[in-house]
């Protein structure tokens with residue numbers, strides 16, 4: 001027997017219908033969130049839609065149908081990105097784009113991704129209902145395979161659109177069935193050659209703006225429905241290998257031991273003190289810790305741990321990597337063990353343009369929302385686009401901060417507030433100077 005939560009009824013229960021105005025229709029949003037939740041659902045009320053799966057494809061097909069009904073002309077590129085375009089009064093102007101993804105983690109929720117796509121579409125729906133024609137073209141984009149559940153890589157669609165992929169990377173990718181990237185694309189109905197052709201002249205876009213659930217509790221704590229993303233953190237993964245002297249737990253005296261686990265544990269307990277010393281958005285986490293030989297009665301020989309260090313600014317993030325590495329060396333020396341430090345991953349953070357943040361704040365204020373600025377600890381398609389064109393992001397309050405889980409929830413009131421803010425912001429950008437696409 002399958003169980004599925006009635007997303008529509010639950011959303012509508014607490015909805016304040018006065019929020020449906022200016023063409024924005026909360027009930028339509030709720031119905032659509034519900035319909036998407038029925039595609040590749042799991043028994044516990046979540047969804048399982050890995051990138052390039054039948055589920056992701058079906059979700060895109062449904063949104064494509066809605067895009068067409070809203071009067072958008074719809075195309076799909078070789079990376080599976082769906083683009084719904086509305087021409088503006090001046091068709092040679094650069095377009096303003098908004099969107100997100102419809103793929104999910106293995107037992108994901110119903111808001112991470114779909115909310116951004118449906119919010120972007122709701123802006124076009126509102127214009128259709130009120131007879132508003134924007135000055136510039138407007139694009140609603142669904143990016144493929146954002147979560148990375150398939151290849152442990154992610155952001156495939158946005159990276160394909162930018163051309164941010166090397167042949168070496170393509171060759172390395174294997175999905176959860178052991179299939180290559182090329183095989184998966186072929187099953188999907190595309191090909192590696194067509195994927196590479198998805199690279200577009202990104203200069204055709206003036207701006208990209210994405211709505212996403214917060215996946216944290218800051219907005220809930222501040223009692224605000226929508227917040228402004230101040231930057232997207234880039235992670236640095238640092239591998240530290242503490243090496244000491246193995247020995248018998250019973251026969252080796254306490255004095256003179258060179259125990260790498262004691263050093264690693266002492267180091268780990270100090271790590272939480274450092275992020276606040278560099279910035280108030282930095283974070284550091286030890287999530288992987290391997291002890292060898294890992295026997296009850298053996299003093300360990302070696303401990304390998306991994307530190308995930310993030311911030312929205314590259315200089316403070318790198319300063320934190322240095323500070324934490326120095327601490328590892330200090331502790332190792334005090335404990336008489338060796339430490340080898342290797343930085344495995346180093347992804348550039350993307351700060352959000354301050355002018356755009358100020359404009360979003362002005363839009364929030366019109367709806368009585370106090371601007372709260374939030375760093376995004378997770379990567380998003382905005383991060384990929386934001387390296388090339390101006391990009392901005394709004395977070396919608398997440399209930400209990402839960403995400404990547406069937407319990408993920410945002411109230412319909414909050415979702416609709418997000419659409420109003422997005423619409424106001426985009427309309428403002430439509431009236432700002434026209435930039436002609438080269």
Ligand SMILES: [Zn+2]
Nearest residue numbers: 112113146212
């Ligand atoms: Zn997402």
